[in-house]
Amino acid sequence: MNKKMIVGVDLGGTTIKLALLTVDGQFIEKWEVVTDTSNSGEKIPLCIAYAITEKINSMNGSKENIVGIGIGAPGPVRLEDGLIFEAVNLGWKNYPLKEILEKEAGIPVVVDNDANVAALGEMWKGAGNGAKDLVMITLGTGVGGGVIVNGLVAHGKGGAGGEIGHITVKPEEGSPCNCGKEGCLETIASATGIARIARDKVKNSKLETKLKYYYENNNLTAKEVFECYSNGDQVALEVIEEVTKYLALGISAVANTLNPEKIVIGGGVSKSGSVLLNPLREKFNQYAFTPVRNSTDISIATLGNDAGVLGAAYLVKKFVLKDVN
């Protein structure tokens, strides 16, 4: 076993996903470890280094075969030196992840924000299909965003470039967002936002709706909304109309600014597929500038949970191996 390999790491608040890949992005091994966030996350770099060493040893391999470790981390990142400005759910503030992990592992490390990394993964191996101008929006518990222009991630001055989830789409009477503002896209198009809108509508609607049953059983999530929508439920339709309206508003603003080749929608909510995509595209066509509407494609992400580790591996390919343009 002497071929060159890359380690891709998707660092989350509850689990760390790891993968060993060939330099072409073929999976060799995929595994997970629990994230130890005790003592302000001080054990995390050691856990990552240990997980990699253990895996290499179990394969009778050598660390010499690993050309680099790419990591997607939650929070704004400074690409040059792999500093995490802040990762609230890991307990990190101004944390020099690259420096610490390179010391622990003895392998070059490249770090970027997790949403940016997912965008790179989809660009390289997923729905992006190699498009160098791509915007990815991840609709999960929150709303993440990654903007790639001509193959490069837009980080901006403070590492917060591409934070599409915090575009204010509802300037009046918006719900409070985790970021401290009100009316952010995240408060509407995240799984949490969709469930909240559904609860509000159920409370105020006189229409017959199955959502009421889920609500009364404390079981009303985004999933039930999409399910009821597919079955023609009128209140679920109202919820999806509202969600896709604001999502299209945010996306079209980004698209009118960048005219990307692809907009890729990922995250748990995107599993609803065409149920989300069709009304979204209809409203996008209404809000987007005509040349943008005619040239920007919207599609659902294809990599699922693998986008993070693949994008992280791409960081190594680009910045350590320098074999992408």
Ligand SMILES: [Zn+2]
């Ligand atoms: Zn916000």
